[in-house]
Amino acid sequence: MLKCIQCGYELEADPWVISCPKCGGLLSSEIKRRPLAISWSLFRTRRLGVWRYRELLPRVREVVTLGEGGTPLVKIGERLWVKFEGANPTGSFKDRGMTVAISVAKGSGVKNVICASTGNTAASMSAYASRAGMRSFVVLPKGNVARGKLAQAALHGAIIIEIDGPFDLALDAVKEIAGPETGLYLLNSLNPWRIEGQKTLAYEIIDEIGVPDWVVLPVGNAGNISAIWKGFSEMKRFGLSKRLPRLAGIQAEGASPIAKAFKEGRDVPLFTDDPETVATAIRIGRPVNWAKAFRALKESSGVTEIVSDQEIIDAQRKLGRMGLGVEPASASSYAGYLRLLEDGVIEREDRVVLVATGHALKDPDSSPSVRPISALNPRDAIDKIRRILNEG
Numbered sequence: 001m002l003k004c005i006q007c008g009y010e011l012e013a014d015p016w017v018i019s020c021p022k023c024g025g026l027l028s029s030e031i032k033r034r035p036l037a038i039s040w041s042l043f044r045t046r047r048l049g050v051w052r053y054r055e056l057l058p059r060v061r062e063v064v065t066l067g068e069g070g071t072p073l074v075k076i077g078e079r080l081w082v083k084f085e086g087a088n089p090t091g092s093f094k095d096r097g098m099t100v101a102i103s104v105a106k107g108s109g110v111k112n113v114i115c116a117s118t119g120n121t122a123a124s125m126s127a128y129a130s131r132a133g134m135r136s137f138v139v140l141p142k143g144n145v146a147r148g149k150l151a152q153a154a155l156h157g158a159i160i161i162e163i164d165g166p167f168d169l170a171l172d173a174v175k176e177i178a179g180p181e182t183g184l185y186l187l188n189s190l191n192p193w194r195i196e197g198q199k200t201l202a203y204e205i206i207d208e209i210g211v212p213d214w215v216v217l218p219v220g221n222a223g224n225i226s227a228i229w230k231g232f233s234e235m236k237r238f239g240l241s242k243r244l245p246r247l248a249g250i251q252a253e254g255a256s257p258i259a260k261a262f263k264e265g266r267d268v269p270l271f272t273d274d275p276e277t278v279a280t281a282i283r284i285g286r287p288v289n290w291a292k293a294f295r296a297l298k299e300s301s302g303v304t305e306i307v308s309d310q311e312i313i314d315a316q317r318k319l320g321r322m323g324l325g326v327e328p329a330s331a332s333s334y335a336g337y338l339r340l341l342e343d344g345v346i347e348r349e350d351r352v353v354l355v356a357t358g359h360a361l362k363d364p365d366s367s368p369s370v371r372p373i374s375a376l377n378p379r380d381a382i383d384k385i386r387r388i389l390n391e392g
């Protein structure tokens with residue numbers, strides 16, 4: 001059953017209905033009754049990943065999968081973990097939502113899919129669409145999509161359209177053309193089936209270490225923060241966990257419509273028409289899922305934090321030196337965490353999970369420039385290495 005989060009209108013699940021037919025509000029897929037069979041011991045008979053929790057996902061005729069989810073939860077401190085979503089099949093958490101939404105679409109006979117994207121949705125959607133035998137159209141903000149993501153969309157055969165302007169304008173175009181009339185199925189995160197897949201990120205955290213005190217994550221279009229909150233809330237409602245975490249939503253200085261408004265105690269975001277940040281995955285001025293995000297932040301006694309591009313890059317470098325390669329948007333989790341720790345909002349005793357949303361390979365241009373030491377020949381190379389070793 002789908003339910004409008006704004007006016008409460010309920011309707012039968014219909015893949016083509018993406019927003020409330022009564023008021024245009026966001027829809028959420030609701031599980032009315034607790035599925036009888038569910039338990040941790042049942043789930044744990046299956047591989048860790050999105051479909052381990054299939055009783056809590058929409059029923060589909062055929063699962064379109066590339067083995068998404070089941071990502072490493074890497075311990076980097078006494079009470080600090082990184083959920084490394086870069087380990088998903090196309091290198092970001094978007095795969096969790098895409099396996100579910102493409103499976104739902106396939107069951108309804110969808111042939112063509114479309115999304116607006118800062119890059120990772122395009123990469124993920126085109127991979128899953130190809131796997132399902134569908135054609136994909138992606139609309140991107142020209143000049144602001146990281147190189148690896150574009151390469152993925154091309155490799156997976158997407159028809160790529162670029163516009164002059166930010167992500168938000170690309171999404172306007174996609175929303176206008178998508179629908180049953182054109183047969184183009186919309187796969188942005190206002191699609192409630194994507195949220196269903198993405199909520200499994202929370203399930204996996206509980207599955208592995210229980211409910212932490214904090215989950216820290218970047219916020220762009222705000223689908224993921226909504227999904228993660230849904231995941232934690234459902235587990236508690238179904239008696240599979242006992243408590244809830246607090247959420248910390250991090251945005252970049254030049255693209256902080258939610259973080260800024262929430263900090264100031266407002267009820268609606270401070271939209272901007274010209275978002276700007278090195279973290280291109282969260283370069284969004286008008287997040288469509290803002291209403292769900294505000295609810296998640298309020299219900300979780302959550303906080304928001306704003307970090308500068310410099311803090312993001314510094315955090316990315318620090319994670320790199322711990323062996324964790326993440327793209328800039330993902331490093332904002334760590335940058336935000338460091339701030340919140342400094343400000344005493346998060347305490348050292350707290351158990352904290354940072355969500356690292358996408359892989360470093362996505363955005364090679366954001367990594368430090370490569371400055372190799374030239375050697376004339378193998379002998380010279382050996383001499384130069386010896387010298388460095390001797391310097392200590």
Ligand SMILES: *Cc1c(COP(=O)(O)O)cnc(C)c1O
Nearest residue numbers: 120220221222223224281357358
């Ligand atoms: C999509 C994305 C985000 C933002 O997620 P939202 O659901 O839009 O808030 C953050 N980081 C990366 C790497 C992403 O691909």
Ligand SMILES: [Zn+2]
Nearest residue numbers: 004007020023
């Ligand atoms: Zn409504």
